[in-house]
Amino acid sequence: MHPIHIVALLAVMQFFYFGAKVGRARAQYGIKAPAVTGHEMFERAYRVQMNTLEQLVGFLPALLIAGAYWPQAAVAAIGAVYLIGRALYRHQYMQDPARRATGFALTVLPTAILLLAGLVGAIAR
Amino acid sequence: MHPIHIVALLAVMQFFYFGAKVGRARAQYGIKAPAVTGHEMFERAYRVQMNTLEQLVGFLPALLIAGAYWPQAAVAAIGAVYLIGRALYRHQYMQDPARRATGFALTVLPTAILLLAGLVGAIAR
Amino acid sequence: MHPIHIVALLAVMQFFYFGAKVGRARAQYGIKAPAVTGHEMFERAYRVQMNTLEQLVGFLPALLIAGAYWPQAAVAAIGAVYLIGRALYRHQYMQDPARRATGFALTVLPTAILLLAGLVGAIAR
Numbered sequence: 471m472h473p474i475h476i477v478a479l480l481a482v483m484q485f486f487y488f489g490a491k492v493g494r495a496r497a498q499y500g501i502k503a504p505a506v507t508g509h510e511m512f513e514r515a516y517r518v519q520m521n522t523l524e525q526l527v528g529f530l531p532a533l534l535i536a537g538a539y540w541p542q543a544a545v546a547a548i549g550a551v552y553l554i555g556r557a558l559y560r561h562q563y564m565q566d567p568a569r570r571a572t573g574f575a576l577t578v579l580p581t582a583i584l585l586l587a588g589l590v591g592a593i594a595r
Numbered sequence: 596m597h598p599i600h601i602v603a604l605l606a607v608m609q610f611f612y613f614g615a616k617v618g619r620a621r622a623q624y625g626i627k628a629p630a631v632t633g634h635e636m637f638e639r640a641y642r643v644q645m646n647t648l649e650q651l652v653g654f655l656p657a658l659l660i661a662g663a664y665w666p667q668a669a670v671a672a673i674g675a676v677y678l679i680g681r682a683l684y685r686h687q688y689m690q691d692p693a694r695r696a697t698g699f700a701l702t703v704l705p706t707a708i709l710l711l712a713g714l715v716g717a718i719a720r
Numbered sequence: 721m722h723p724i725h726i727v728a729l730l731a732v733m734q735f736f737y738f739g740a741k742v743g744r745a746r747a748q749y750g751i752k753a754p755a756v757t758g759h760e761m762f763e764r765a766y767r768v769q770m771n772t773l774e775q776l777v778g779f780l781p782a783l784l785i786a787g788a789y790w791p792q793a794a795v796a797a798i799g800a801v802y803l804i805g806r807a808l809y810r811h812q813y814m815q816d817p818a819r820r821a822t823g824f825a826l827t828v829l830p831t832a833i834l835l836l837a838g839l840v841g842a843i844a845r
Contacts, residue, residue: 510754513754513755514754516754517753517754517756523773524735524739524769524773527732527735527773527776527777527780528732528735528736531728531729531732531780532729532732535725535728535729538722538725563753567752567753567754568752568753570753581736585729585732585733588725588729589726589729589730591722591725592721592722592723592725592726592729593721593726594721595721595722
């Protein structure tokens with residue numbers, strides 16, 4: 471078993487799930503492509519997807535590079551916090567964008583730890 | 596030869612090509628940065644680029660991780676379908692955003708297969 | 721020391737730094753999520769972040785794949801030009817979006833070189 475690869479692939483699947491929700495909101499609120507505005511709930515779903523895109527682009531290399539230097543289980547466990555944080559972020563953001571702080575922190579923090587762990591590993595070894 | 600790396604780099608080049616098309620549309624329709632709206636054809640080119648960005652962020656790790664567990668040629672061949680699907684997606688979207696379904700499916704399907712193949716590999720081996 | 725990993729992680733950190741600047745501009749100019757328009761300076765910061773996202777998604781795989789075929793120090797040095805180019809790009813764009821060409825070229829050029837170097841390596845070896 472390669473737990474880091476599993477976490478990486480689950481993070482991608484979660485992102486695509488958020489994207490599917492945007493597609494559904496597009497249909498539900500009658501927002502025709504290429505428009506990305508027109509209904510508050512569509513815009514929330516879209517912003518969640520975009521923010522997750524931004525986070526994922528940093529999370530994946532941080533996860534994989536940290537995994538080249540540190541124990542697989544520890545790196546994967548930190549990555550799992552990201553997955554939970556993102557799920558919470560979407561849930562909170564859809565209810566009220568002003569309440570997105572906890573989920574956001576639980577995404578940014580594990581990524582920051584993995585970035586620093588990877589940097590220490592890449593410098594020291 | 597490393598066919599998976601070739602497909603990965605071609606997917607990045609294709610994405611940058613779509614980005615160059617957005618730059619050209621920006622000049623052609625007089626949309627000055629930072630605006631991203633103002634002309635239907637510019638907005639289509641921009642949405643194609645953004646959607647390709649979303650897809651690429653999932654496709655690349657799925658391709659590379661699947662390649663760690665399955666035969667190179669098979670993984671690269673599935674990846675090549677993504678490249679063709681994206682080219683079709685852009686072509687269709689620029690003609691009529693409502694007709695983008697085939698190209699979209701031919702991008703999402705190979706990525707979904709690679710995600711599942713990678714997940715099975717990462718769990719089983 | 722693994723200089724390519726260091727450059728990759730620094731590129732991610734730079735991107736997150738640009739993202740933090742967007743968050744700050746959001747507060748400063750009173751742009752409430754999910755809105756991404758409303759003040760010229762916020763829109764500039766947002767466009768810098770989005771353009772960096774587009775570049776990073778291509779830069780990271782190009783850097784890592786080129787690093788599989790060519791000397792670490794050379795690949796990392798080309799990657800370092802990207803980091804400097806992006807810093808310049810943001811500086812120029814915030815001052816005047818029309819003056820973003822130099823920084824943009826210093827990001828696109830190293831990525832293009834890495835893409836071609838990776839492609840040559842993946843085909844020839």
